[in-house]
Amino acid sequence: MTNKILLIEDELDLVEVTKMRLKKSGYEVAGALSGEEAFRFLQKDIPDLILLDLLLPGMQGEEICKKLKCDDRLKTIPVILFTASASDIPKVVREVGADDYIMKPFEPEELLSKVKKFIG
Numbered sequence: 348m349t350n351k352i353l354l355i356e357d358e359l360d361l362v363e364v365t366k367m368r369l370k371k372s373g374y375e376v377a378g379a380l381s382g383e384e385a386f387r388f389l390q391k392d393i394p395d396l397i398l399l400d401l402l403l404p405g406m407q408g409e410e411i412c413k414k415l416k417c418d419d420r421l422k423t424i425p426v427i428l429f430t431a432s433a434s435d436i437p438k439v440v441r442e443v444g445a446d447d448y449i450m451k452p453f454e455p456e457e458l459l460s461k462v463k464k465f466i467g
Contacts, residue, residue: 349375350466353394355385355411356429357403361451365398368455369462382406386414389421395466399445400429409443416444425465429453 352369356362357380366376377394379385381404385397397415401408408428415421428448430436436448447461 349373350396351375351377351392351394352396352398352462352466353377353379353385353388354398355379355382355403355408356398356400357381358400361429365458368458372459372462374462374466380404382408382411385411389415393420394424396462397424397426398429398449398462399426401432401439402430409439412443412445427461427465 352374354362354365354376356365356378362378366378369376377388377392379388383405399408399412403411412426412428415424415426425446428436428440428445429451430448431451440448446465449458449461
């Protein structure tokens with residue numbers, strides 16, 4: 348069974364590069380460009396992991412993560428935050444209930460090691 352990842356990111360180039368890297372490593376990847384699109388996806392399908400950008404149009408990443416972690420169907424899905432912001436990210440991770448974070452731009456090896464840490 349292939350592990351499924353939902354990538355919530357509004358930068359199309361980053362979505363394509365990230366999807367390609369993860370697919371090469373055997374993961375199935377779905378993309379959502381906004382929180383609204385992500386929640387529509389989550390009504391139909393439950394991924395094994397969520398990669399979540401903090402700065403999104405409309406609903407911000409922090410709000411999306413808090414909603415995920417309050418939902419009984421979704422709260423056990425590991426969430427890795429994607430961010431380019433260097434402001435106190437470990438604190439944000441704790442506050443919103445995320446499981447980890449990756450700084451953008453990221454190294455492909457770092458992305459894969461964090462993904463493997465949560466879903467093998």
